[in-house]
Amino acid sequence: MPKTRDFTVARRPKATRGDGAARLALEKAAFTLSVHDPGEFPAPAAPELAFAGRSNAGKSSAINSLVGRRRLAFVSKTPGRTQLINFFSLGTDAILVDLPGYGYAGVPGEVRRHWEFLVGSYIANRESLAGVIVVMDARHPLTPLDRRLLDWLREAGRPTHVLLTKADKLSKQAAQAALTLVRREMSTLWPGTTIQLFSSLKGDGISEAASTLAHLARRKNKAPAKGE
Numbered sequence: 407m408p409k410t411r412d413f414t415v416a417r418r419p420k421a422t423r424g425d426g427a428a429r430l431a432l433e434k435a436a437f438t439l440s441v442h443d444p445g446e447f448p449a450p451a452a453p454e455l456a457f458a459g460r461s462n463a464g465k466s467s468a469i470n471s472l473v474g475r476r477r478l479a480f481v482s483k484t485p486g487r488t489q490l491i492n493f494f495s496l497g498t499d500a501i502l503v504d505l506p507g508y509g510y511a512g513v514p515g516e517v518r519r520h521w522e523f524l525v526g527s528y529i530a531n532r533e534s535l536a537g538v539i540v541v542m543d544a545r546h547p548l549t550p551l552d553r554r555l556l557d558w559l560r561e562a563g564r565p566t567h568v569l570l571t572k573a574d575k576l577s578k579q580a581a582q583a584a585l586t587l588v589r590r591e592m593s594t595l596w597p598g599t600t601i602q603l604f605s606s607l608k609g610d611g612i613s614e615a616a617s618t619l620a621h622l623a624r625r626k627n628k629a630p631a632k633g634e
């Protein structure tokens with residue numbers, strides 16, 4: 407088991423109320439299951455919002471901040487080991503999906519191939535997938551593997567939202583500069599992808615991310631399933 411520790415979770419997402427968007431019941435998040443193989447995916451039950459990103463980028467912390475809990479998704483100090491897809495229900499409205507991280511240097515080729523198979527199948531085939539939140543460290547965005555993931559998402563036509571997280575590690579000015587730079591590149595390479603700054607430590611960007619999740623889930627409910 408990777409070592410875990412409590413991570414300071416800042417504010418709960420409250421600003422989503424009254425902004426006109428139906429809120430997701432983020433506070434109802436409950437673990438449902440872990441899957442190691444595409445054959446084990448549960449029957450689609452609600453729009454799924456999946457979190458993807460490099461190991462150690464801050465994915466589990468972002469999920470914890472969004473649901474206002476310290477340890478729903480584990481925060482790991484030894485990244486790269488978990489090759490499981492974890493599902494968390496939000497009442498009956500939506501499902502949060504924590505995809506395994508990638509890009510950890512110590513990971514053997516076999517683990518990497520399994521990651522590609524598991525995450526690749528999920529992204530390409532999952533009917534109930536409403537959108538993917540790509541979590542990138544604001545200090546090191548758009549690594550080669552991030553680019554590959556964004557390419558897959560574009561090919562599969564998956565709505566994508568980027569969190570540039572750990573923004574608290576940069577000055578306000580440097581964080582804005584990173585946002586502008588990545589946004590500019592995305593507008594050419596991955597048009598339609600949205601992006602924001604985020605900090606699990608400070609709680610910055612939680613309400614914007616929560617609104618985006620609600621919007622993606624609602625849009626999925628209205629749209630016909632992929633391939634129909």
Ligand SMILES: Nc1nc2c(ncn2[C@@H]2O[C@H](COP(=O)(O)OP(=O)(O)O)[C@@H](O)[C@H]2O)c(=O)[nH]1
Pocket residue numbers: 413459460461462463464465466467468480481482483485486507571572573574575604605606607608
């Ligand atoms: N300063 C700061 N540290 C963060 C933030 N998000 C995550 N971390 C730290 O980054 C490390 C990896 O976080 P984790 O959520 O486990 O990343 P994951 O592997 O992508 O799930 C942990 O030590 C976290 O405490 C953030 O917004 N700000």
Ligand SMILES: [Mg+2]
Pocket residue numbers: 465466467480481482507
């Ligand atoms: Mg994690």
